[in-house]
Every structure is written in structure tokens, then in C-alpha cells.
Amino acid sequence: MNLKVDLAGVSLKNPVMTASGTFGSGEEYSEFVDLSKLGAVVTKGVAPTPWEGNPTPRIAEVYGGMLNAIGLQNPGIEVFCRRDIPFLKQFDTRIVVNVCGHTTEEYCAVVERLADEPVDLLEINISCPNVKEGGIAFGQDPKGIEAITRELKSRAKQPVIMKLSPNVTSIRDCARAAEAGGADGISLINTLTGMKIDVRRRSFVLANKTGGMSGPAIHPIAVRMVYEAAHAVKIPVVGMGGITCAEDALEFILAGATAVSVGTANFINPYVTQEIVEGIETYLREEKIDDIRSLIGAVK
Numbered sequence: 001m002n003l004k005v006d007l008a009g010v011s012l013k014n015p016v017m018t019a020s021g022t023f024g025s026g027e028e029y030s031e032f033v034d035l036s037k038l039g040a041v042v043t044k045g046v047a048p049t050p051w052e053g054n055p056t057p058r059i060a061e062v063y064g065g066m067l068n069a070i071g072l073q074n075p076g077i078e079v080f081c082r083r084d085i086p087f088l089k090q091f092d093t094r095i096v097v098n099v100c101g102h103t104t105e106e107y108c109a110v111v112e113r114l115a116d117e118p119v120d121l122l123e124i125n126i127s128c129p130n131v132k133e134g135g136i137a138f139g140q141d142p143k144g145i146e147a148i149t150r151e152l153k154s155r156a157k158q159p160v161i162m163k164l165s166p167n168v169t170s171i172r173d174c175a176r177a178a179e180a181g182g183a184d185g186i187s188l189i190n191t192l193t194g195m196k197i198d199v200r201r202r203s204f205v206l207a208n209k210t211g212g213m214s215g216p217a218i219h220p221i222a223v224r225m226v227y228e229a230a231h232a233v234k235i236p237v238v239g240m241g242g243i244t245c246a247e248d249a250l251e252f253i254l255a256g257a258t259a260v261s262v263g264t265a266n267f268i269n270p271y272v273t274q275e276i277v278e279g280i281e282t283y284l285r286e287e288k289i290d291d292i293r294s295l296i297g298a299v300k
Contacts, residue, residue, distance in 0.1 A: 065215020
């Protein structure tokens with residue numbers, strides 16, 4: 001039985017990865033999950049300098065998931081390279097570094113710093129505000145997506161996966177823009193913009209007013225968007241959004257995803273990623289399927 005998949009030229013032992021921002025850089029989960037059993041660990045977003053993130057409160061539980069407005073808090077690229085990469089290199093898994101920034105220059109600084117580091121793939125979070133353009137997210141403008149993708153591809157040593165925002169009119173156009181810019185793959189969906197109000201206090205629950213919605217409630221939306229994106233481009237797709245079990249992950253694969261990232265479920269069940277790998281194995285055995293690659297995009 002083969003669980004291996006090829007993601008942008010990088011072989012993964014299975015299609016199960018972690019979702020950025022929900023797994024740290026693996027260390028806090030390593031006492032629950034054997035990281036060597038995962039296809040890849042996707043790190044928390046890394047910027048060129050330390051970011052403090054947004055003021056608290058910045059997390060709220062909601063029906064079917066959660067809102068977060070962490071603001072990409074991170075220690076910066078130098079601490080990451082010194083501390084987190086050596087830790088992850090102890091395990092037989094692929095390392096995917098999530099890169100964030102306010103401007104094209106900040107993204108480029110991180111990508112160039114990682115050029116000679118032993119990491120396998122770069123996932124570019126283009127849902128961050130572009131300060132120079134008045135706070136418009138890179139990920140909401142196809143022309144912006146194509147331009148930043150092209151710039152990063154010219155500087156990156158590792159394959160580049162562009163992480164797309166669902167807060168757009170056409171995910172197909174965004175996927176095609178990333179492909180046109182030279183992306184080696186795309187990942188989606190990032191969180192949907194949401195809001196929660198405390199009716200007793202008559203105030204916003206999050207200090208930031210809005211936050212990113214994740215969790216099981218967004219899963220059907222994510223599956224639809226992955227299906228649309230996968231059928232719009234020829235590059236591989238990583239699907240994510242509300243995965244809590246093997247069945248959820250398999251939906252993405254059948255919709256056209258080569259691999260999947262598990263996020264919010266880690267907060268509820270720290271063992272979930274390894275359980276999903278085992279669940280996919282069980283499914284293949286029960287369905288008498290020899291190669292998981294035969295399921296990628298099997299639902300037309």
C-alpha cells in the first residue's frame with residue numbers, strides 16, 4: 001500500500017501535514033505525536049524580525065470552530081533558524097516553513113535567509129496586510145498574487161507554495177495568478193474573516209474586532225474552494241479547512257488535493273494528525289486501494 005505523494009517535486013511519506021499557526025514548530029506536540037509519522041510539519045509563520053502580534057483577547061470559541069486574531073506573533077527568522085530547524089531535523093519528516101511579511105521586501109528577506117537552510121518547502125502566507133498599499137491583502141488581488149509570486153520565485157532555492165485567502169470573489173482567478181507567477185503549488189484555504197459580539201457587554205469579543213474563522217464549520221466551503229482551484233491549475237494543491245478526521249482529509253484528496261494540512265483540530269485533540277494518517281491507511285485497506293495517488297481528484 002502506497003501513501004507517498006509528490007508535492008512540488010518533494011516526496012512526502014504520506015499526505016498529512018500540519019497547518020501553520022496551529023502546531024508551533026512541532027516541539028510542543030512532539031510528546032503526543034511522533035513527528036516522523038507525518039508527511040510534513042508546517043511551521044508557524046516566520047517574519048524577518050520578531051512580531052508581538054495583536055493585543056488580547058485574540059482567541060474566541062464560536063459555533064463549529066474558533067476565531068483567532070493572533071496577528072502572526074513570532075520570534076523572527078534568526079531565532080527560528082537557530083532553535084526550530086535543528087529541532088525538526090531530528091525527525092524523519094519534511095519541513096515546510098510558513099513565511100509572512102508586511103511588504104514584498106520582508107517576504108524576500110525571509111526567503112533569502114532560508115536559501116541555505118535544510119528546509120524542504122516554503123509556504124508563503126499572502127493573507128497578511130500589505131502596509132505599503134493601504135492594508136490591502138496581497139491575497140485578494142490576482143495581479144498582486146502574480147507579482148509577489150514571481151518576485152519570490154526569483155529568490156527562492158526551495159519550491160514555493162502560495163497560501164491563498166478564501167476572502168475573495170474568485171478562488172480560480174487567484175489560483176491561476178499564483179500559477180502564472182511561477183508557484184510550484186498552492187495551499188488553501190486560509191481562515192475566513194469573522195466576528196463575535198458579547199451581547200451582555202455589548203462589545204467585540206476580540207480586541208481586533210475581527211478574526212480568522214477556522215474549524216469544522218468551514219470544511220464544506222474549503223472543499224468547494226479546493227475543488228475549484230485544483231481544476232483551474234496544473235500545479236499541486238494542499239487542502240485545509242476544518243479537518244478533524246481521515247474522512248475529512250480524504251474529501252480534500254478526492255476533490256483534487258495532493259496533500260492536506262490539519263489545523264484547529266490539534267487544539268482539541270493533540271493526537272489527531274497521527275490518527276488521520278492511520279485512518280487513511282485503514283480506508284485504503286478497506287477499499288482495497290493500493291496507491292493513494294489514484295484518489296487525487298478522483299471525483300469529477
